[in-house]
Amino acid sequence: MPFLAPERTYQIINGIINAERLDDLLDLLCAEIVALGVADGYLVNMRDASGGYLSCLKIRYPAEYQNLEQSYLGYKIPLDNGQLNARAMATRELVRVNPGNANSEEQNILLYWKIQEMTGMPLCAPGAPAGAPIGVLVLLKQGPAIPDEDFAKVQELLGLFLASLSRWLHFSHLEQLHDEATAAVAENQRLLQFLDDMTSLTSLDKIYELFAAELIRQLPFDLASFYLVEDDHLHFRKAIAARPQLESLRQEWEHHLLQTPYPLDPTASGLVYVMLRDEAMVFPDFQEIRHLPLAGYDKKSLAILRTPRTLFISPIRHHKKPIGIFALYSLEHTVELSNADLDLLGDLSSFLGTAITNSKLYATSQEQVLEIRHLNAMLEEKVEALAKQASTDQLTGLFNFRTFEDELVRRLHETARAGDHEPLALLLIDIDHFKRFNDTNGHAAGNDILAAVAQEIGRHTRQSDKACRYGGEEFVLILPKCGLEGAIQLAERIRDSIECQAFATCAGQRSVTVSAGCTIYRPGDDRQALFNRADQALYQAKERGRNRVCSL
Numbered sequence: 001m002p003f004l005a006p007e008r009t010y011q012i013i014n015g016i017i018n019a020e021r022l023d024d025l026l027d028l029l030c031a032e033i034v035a036l037g038v039a040d041g042y043l044v045n046m047r048d049a050s051g052g053y054l055s056c057l058k059i060r061y062p063a064e065y066q067n068l069e070q071s072y073l074g075y076k077i078p079l080d081n082g083q084l085n086a087r088a089m090a091t092r093e094l095v096r097v098n099p100g101n102a103n104s105e106e107q108n109i110l111l112y113w114k115i116q117e118m119t120g121m122p123l124c125a126p127g128a129p130a131g132a133p134i135g136v137l138v139l140l141k142q143g144p145a146i147p148d149e150d151f152a153k154v155q156e157l158l159g160l161f162l163a164s165l166s167r168w169l170h171f172s173h174l175e176q177l178h179d180e181a182t183a184a185v186a187e188n189q190r191l192l193q194f195l196d197d198m199t200s201l202t203s204l205d206k207i208y209e210l211f212a213a214e215l216i217r218q219l220p221f222d223l224a225s226f227y228l229v230e231d232d233h234l235h236f237r238k239a240i241a242a243r244p245q246l247e248s249l250r251q252e253w254e255h256h257l258l259q260t261p262y263p264l265d266p267t268a269s270g271l272v273y274v275m276l277r278d279e280a281m282v283f284p285d286f287q288e289i290r291h292l293p294l295a296g297y298d299k300k301s302l303a304i305l306r307t308p309r310t311l312f313i314s315p316i317r318h319h320k321k322p323i324g325i326f327a328l329y330s331l332e333h334t335v336e337l338s339n340a341d342l343d344l345l346g347d348l349s350s351f352l353g354t355a356i357t358n359s360k361l362y363a364t365s366q367e368q369v370l371e372i373r374h375l376n377a378m379l380e381e382k383v384e385a386l387a388k389q390a391s392t393d394q395l396t397g398l399f400n401f402r403t404f405e406d407e408l409v410r411r412l413h414e415t416a417r418a419g420d421h422e423p424l425a426l427l428l429i430d431i432d433h434f435k436r437f438n439d440t441n442g443h444a445a446g447n448d449i450l451a452a453v454a455q456e457i458g459r460h461t462r463q464s465d466k467a468c469r470y471g472g473e474e475f476v477l478i479l480p481k482c483g484l485e486g487a488i489q490l491a492e493r494i495r496d497s498i499e500c501q502a503f504a505t506c507a508g509q510r511s512v513t514v515s516a517g518c519t520i521y522r523p524g525d526d527r528q529a530l531f532n533r534a535d536q537a538l539y540q541a542k543e544r545g546r547n548r549v550c551s552l
């Protein structure tokens with residue numbers, strides 16, 4: 001005979017149908033259990049997605065313990081501990097525990113909660129996946145044991161809920177798996193970004209910082225330190241603190257660590273030992289092993305940290321060979337490292353090794369680039385000096401005959417193209433009676449005069465003019481954008497200033513005069529025609545008594 005009236009059954013089923021989440025359904029079930037008034041408390045423990053645990057999803061303790069409910073919610077109950085829930089799941093039968101049959105752990109629970117009876121009712125849903133119960137309803141009774149007819153009522157009530165409970169539980173597991181998969185994808189993307197950032201870094205300091213930040217983000221360590229092998233020693237490179245509050249401790253610690261290098265001797269330091277062993281080591285809680293003998297450096301280092309707890313030390317590898325060490329330290333609290341954490345740390349240590357090696361290669365290549373740049377600059381200077389040498393006259397510093405020839409051809413082309421708008425003048429200057437000067441004062445003094453006259457010519461010319469030593473004691477000036485009048489004026493200025501001064505020579509102060517002939521480009525002129533006319537003008541100047549300017 002069902003204890004629920006058809007109308008009540010209909011109401012409950014209506015509520016079940018309208019439930020939109022597992023939580024709503026469980027609330028509904030719990031409200032009905034409370035309404036039945038058969039127990040003083042209950043726990044609804046449902047299978048988790050992995051199937052290895054029950055999770056406590058709903059709870060009601062006897063009145064005096066209700067403030068503890070919140071802390072027990074979500075508690076995971078293993079299915080292999082042989083206790084009440086595990087037994088109910090395994091046997092699929094009602095498990096009743098009371099002071100007469102409880103094992104010692106259950107006795108403690110009964111005593112602690114002042115309970116007379118604790119009953120596990122497996123929730124066996126029709127058609128549930130794998131046929132196993134989907135959870136356990138635990139009823140707590142402080143007073144006399146629950147009579148059988150009351151269990152029948154609860155069972156009747158559960159019968160209404162089980163099919164929906166099974167579906168909603170399955171759905172909530174799917175949601176949970178979906179959330180976990182989404183979180184894993186996001187985490188992987190973050191990891192990829194981190195790896196990308198690491199490879200693009202070229203500063204070792206930045207690599208240590210990013211690496212430590214990533215590890216500290218994932219695992220609650222407080223300090224990280226990095227060491228590299230160079231010249232057969234392990235050198236400290238960087239210490240990083242997880243929080244600004246640890247900064248002064250980090251500095252004190254770093255001051256000590258800077259006293260490395262450690263020789264590559266396993267007794268020098270645990271760090272060297274780990275590196276030579278080429279295998280990461282975890283010390284879950286240093287406080288438990290602090291009495292063990294330690295190398296002097298390590299003793300001091302750990303003493304500075306005052307309360308070191310979990311230590312993780314790993315080789316930094318490149319191409320599977322250790323190139324250094326990184327160490328993680330927690331202070332005050334221990335850090336639990338799962339196998340997945342250790343795998344991740346192993347992978348990251350190889351990656352760190354590659355990033356460090358890349359960065360070093362980059363630094364070396366940068367040095368080489370700098371060296372090549374320097375060599376290039378030197379070469380460029382040399383090329384420039386050679387080009388200058390090839391184009392200038394050693395004695396006077398003016399352009400030489402070859403440059404004159406090239407420049408004249410270039411200017412003639414330009415002027416021919418520009419037509420009437422752009423005049424071009426050519427000016428020849430020749431020292432008078434230079435043979436006699438040489439004969440009187442010596443060849444060396446003649447050289448001094450040549451240099452002085454050249455300097456004087458240079459002083460009067462413009463940037464765009466090209467003053468060249470044509471040969472011997474003869475100079476030629478190409479004067480772009482200069483008409484005949486301008487050329488005559490310039491020639492006069494040079495002639496006059498040379499005549500008016502005495503030049504210092506190795507034979508003493510000496511004066512000379514110069515004669516000049518100038519002409520301008522006429523359409524149809526080639527190089528020779530232009531030069532010949534200027535030479536003729538010079539000849540005239542010589543003919544007419546020297547120390548003068550003639551033009552044609």
Ligand SMILES: Nc1nc2c(ncn2[C@@H]2O[C@H](COP(=O)(O)OP(=O)(O)OP(=O)(O)O)[C@@H](O)[C@H]2O)c(=O)[nH]1
Nearest residue numbers: 430431432433434435436438443446447472473542
């Ligand atoms: N000291 C010195 N003399 C040079 C150099 N090149 C040419 N000479 C001399 O310059 C002199 C040129 O003499 P000439 O061509 O006869 O002409 P000049 O004596 O100046 O007579 P005019 O030009 O007619 O006034 C020669 O004696 C050359 O030896 C040089 O580089 N240094």
